[in-house]
Amino acid sequence: QSALTQPASMSGSPGQSITISCTGTRSDVGAWNYVSWYQQHAGKVPKLIIYDVSKRPSGVSDRFSGSKSGNTASLTISGLQAGDEADYYCNSYARDDKYVFGTGTKVTVL
């Protein structure tokens, strides 16, 4: 199972919006609506911010939103804040009850 493809880095100014893509295949992202996203601040444990493509866990800011089209899922961060500077990873359920993570995207707030 190959890793899902994400851009290595993205940046934006405070208040701007950015969208991180996560490209898989018909065997993972394209097959089920089971994409989740995780935020990992430097030196910290990852945190769930989006599940089932577009749902937010309780307590997660509504500035984070998710979507999917075909084999590509996306995470949008609106109103970028300094605290959003982190690494972001997508994950998808894949066939045979397995999972795969994305390559990760480092978000920098300028």
Next chain:
Amino acid sequence: QVQLVQSGAEVKKPGASVKVSCKASGYNFIKYAMHWVRQAPGQRLEWMGWINAGNGDTRYSQKFQGRVTITRDTSATTAYMDLSGLNSEDTAVYYCVRNEWGTCYFDYWAQGTLITVSS
């Protein structure tokens, strides 16, 4: 409250095996799956496998098939990840991660265990 607490950091020689434990508390252990995810220094998250804590069924990433064994002790509400044939590329932080049965996301992560493989 949900807590996942892993065993401490270890240093292993190439070719050795390591067993990491993950003690769960604050929820019904057998109604969840436990996954293992690793992250080499400066690298991405990598899914290794999972165990259904209720019936013991397991699934492993093809990359680790044959080298990894995930088990659990329901009486101790603890999951274990055993990785054999260690080499320097296995140096990483290993996380146990909870997944509610019937869902496909990881809602609680343990603090991680650093395994260093060095001669």
